[in-house]
Amino acid sequence: MNTEFKPYPFEARHYDARLPELVDGREQARHPVMIVGGGPVGFAIALGLAKHGVRSVLIEADESVCYGSRAICISRRSLEIIERLGALDGFLAKGLPWTGGRSFYRNDEVLHFTMPQDENQKLPPMVNLAQYHIEQFLLDAAERHADLIEIRWRTRVTAVQQDAHGATLTLATPAGDYEVRTDWLVAADGGRSTVRDALGLKLTGTSYEGRYVIVDILLDSARPTERLAYFDPASNPGSTVLVHKQPDNVWRIDYQLRDGEDAEEAVKPENVMPRVQSLLDMMGETAPWSPIWITIYKANALTLERYRHGRVLFAGDAAHLVPIFGVRGANSGIDDADNLAWKLAWVVQGRASARLLDSYSDERVFATHENLSYGTKSTEFMAPPSFAFELMRTAVLSLALAHPGVRSLINPRQTSAIAYTASPLNAVSDTLASGPAPGAVLPECPLSIFDRGSMSEGYLTDLVGPCFTALYFSANGAVPPAVDALDAAFASRDVPFRLVPLTQHEPADVTRRCGWDHTGRLFPIYGAAADTLYLVRPDGHVLGRWQGAGDTLAQRALDALDHALRA
Template sequence: MNKEFKPYPFTAKQYKARVPELKQGVDAKRHAVTIVGGGPVGLAVALGLANHGVPSVLIEADDSVCYGSRAICISRRSLEIIERLGAVEGFLKTGLPWTGGRSFYRDTEVLHFTMPQDENQKLPPMVNLAQYHIEQFLLDAAEKRADLIDIRWQTRVKAIDARDDGATLQLTTADGDYALDTDWVVACDGGRSTIREALGLQLQGTSYEGRYVIVDIELDSERPTERLAYFDPSSNPGSTVLVHKQPDNVWRIDYQLRDGEDAEQAVKPENVMPRVQSLLDMMGEKGAWAPIWITIYKANALTLERYRHNRVMFAGDAAHLVPIFGVRGANSGIDDADNIAWKLAFVVKGLASPALLDSYSDERVAATHENLSYGTKSTEFMAPPSFAFDLMRRAVLSLAVRHPAVRSLINPRQTSAITYAQSPLNVADADAFVAGPVPGAVLSEYPVTIAEGGQAREAHLTDLVSPRFTALCFSDEGDVPAGLTELAETMRERGVPFRIVPLSARLHPETNGVHAWDHTGRLFERYDAKPGTVYLVRPDGHVLGRWRNARAAEIEAAITRALS
């Protein structure tokens, strides 16, 4: 075994700072949107804005994508978003898909869980790939949109002057300092956010004392990809170990430190490597391995009270810190990006009132509280914060060995799509529906055949989500409710992106525009739809409203209300 740290199989390119044309130390151009932080969330915001034709400047302090696995699990919902951003190919080609995992108490398996997966889905419930891959694939997509995304590497924010009409950022680079004026700022600069600190804002919530050492190792193994959790294992008695397989023969190992262990000593290679070797021996892994990266982690359940502060918006870890258990951190940040991108784009283009951005805060703060609720429960089980929690955990694990009914208490509650049930944008159901996504929920996935321009292809319902409002009109003959064609023309004249998609029980390739066919015969029933039913979908794939017998005036009112 090589005891020297090895480089990652993946090597990041290095990027240089770019200083723009200056006038007396100020960027000569005032920018519409400036994004601070070039991690997954910042890149996703930039790509989302670009999909709407809105340019942005992205400020990144580093000179490359990150090192270390960091975020490693990307959910189906995040993959849907990333597909719309034009970057999913690398995720699916490189990432390792998985559908479940196993938990062990000492040497006994006490849980085998699976995540929802059926023939209706086109994407896996989860894929494993390290954050450096995540950032690189998003960056590759951003570089293809260089006309709209101006990435400035090795550039740090020193200060911000936030005003009612925008903000001025004081930036520093190796080649000199300069100021940048912008209409809007999106702070995606992580858990130690410079922007958050400069505005005097503080995260609220709970920080847990339990600490985990995180180790990336290189190991060639045929073991399948799944989440592995070991409670009170022989390799780390009295604590917990998590194991995830990643691409490139990289394995991520998280193990809990016992009470009283010194964190500084715990991350030294001479103390880490014997524990890793003991774990691999316990797992039956006999191959040679080498360490790559070591760090330490402490769970936090923290959030800002609001994510909009006039012209400054917060997203990702700058807005909230979510425990890693249940993999909600990066996935919730990508959801933030998806939500803010279309709303900010509509505001920048003059299609919506700035009040629309308050709904970003309302929806995503509520989502964070939901994520924190699940994450806190998982954290209290994975790393008990007190003797009482530890006693409860030992009791549950002991009972689970012989009583399967108890095993659900061990379930890690993996992240899933959030429903904005209390969103101020939702149109309350006026008609009774017994199935289908409620207002605020994301579309439930189903296969469809999409016909456009005389060509038909097998696809999925989420393929119809795009940077616009979409009216899914259920019909027998591929027709649309009276007045909707005229409404589409009205929206076009207003500049509001809007599309009507007839969704019928049989294919009508002669229909003008885009037409979808429920070729499985399942969609109408699962959406409780009849001819005349309309589901109005937001640009981020969440249902805005639904009607049993839709009238054009109701749909127009729903869109107008959302944008006012």
């Protein structure tokens, strides 16, 4: 054990504050969108807007990406979103993929779980990657869109006022203070949101008493990447310990404090080091190690009631705080960004009324309550809030070794894509034998993709862009004239659109971009026969699905679009 703190094996770039052109302390330019917060959510929103051609200004109080592991697990759904944002390569090159984990009660393994992973998937169910890497890769992508994304570092929001037409921000920088106007303000400034406080808004819900010390260490170990949970271990009797391997020989350890322990004392290195050493001894790790970072965490299950307040929109931890168990925090924030970006872009560009942004709030508040429901169950098991919960947990853990039926109660229920089953945007649709219903995310499946005479192996999501997409299922790729005319009909509404034929057999016309279900799995996954049409939103959620004649399918798709953009 080396008690001297080591720096992360990562070097962040540092930036200075720069003032825009001012007149009497006010910036003369008015911006269509300003984003407060340069974390994963803020960068994802800026990138999402840029993909739709909308310019934004991002405000960040710090001078670089974050320090400390913080959010470390990125889900498959988030990776799909990040791929659309143009930042996936770094995540896959640096991140450590994993598919499951193990839980132990004292000395015995009581659970070995795996997340859904089959031959249809393009991406792993989860990758471990510290938040400083997450932010850096998103920042790198943002800097490639410098014409549409302006980042202002070392800039703090000190006041916010809004009216029916936009918001006025007072900003403080080392170079001076100034005011700036924006049509729309997005608050992605974290759990201690300055914007939320400025508007007098409060998160509501439950704060749990259980506290966890979080420690990042450097340790060279050949252990596989998986989630490890230890209940009542010899290294920390009566509490819980979580262990995650990260890139660059960084390990993240979360251990629960016992009742009555003083938090300030608990994070002092002289108290942390012996516990970490005891854990590593128990795990059989004998290599030398060094601490990097220590902090403390308290589980919260809190949310705003609405995520749109006039011209101000909230996302990520500024909108909701979700317990870390099940890794829903950053992942739910990235889902917020994906949902918000296309809707805000459509409103800014005049393609939809501002009421479309109310659906962002409806859908993401619903998703938060789903996440809080699962996160609360996991939290109550990981850190029992009462004597009764503790008795229940002890009983489950004691029985799990001999009775497999109770092991599901130990499962941390990792995050997964949430269907917006009650979304106001969902179109009246046909009932199919299987497949994603309106509001659900598209399931993945491998395809042979034909484009301008060439063929390549790919996946269904490769055919879905930052636009509305119609997936037309047919026997050989032939498209009815009415469905083919959707291109012109969407263009007349000034709505970006893509029509993608999907075929059961090798297509007759290989000059047109289409997908061939060469595995025979796609059509059954979607419950599709010939003459089936799915209309997909820019965020990959299904808007509607229908079967029938071409003119009927085309009309129903147009009706669904008009309803969504005027909802």
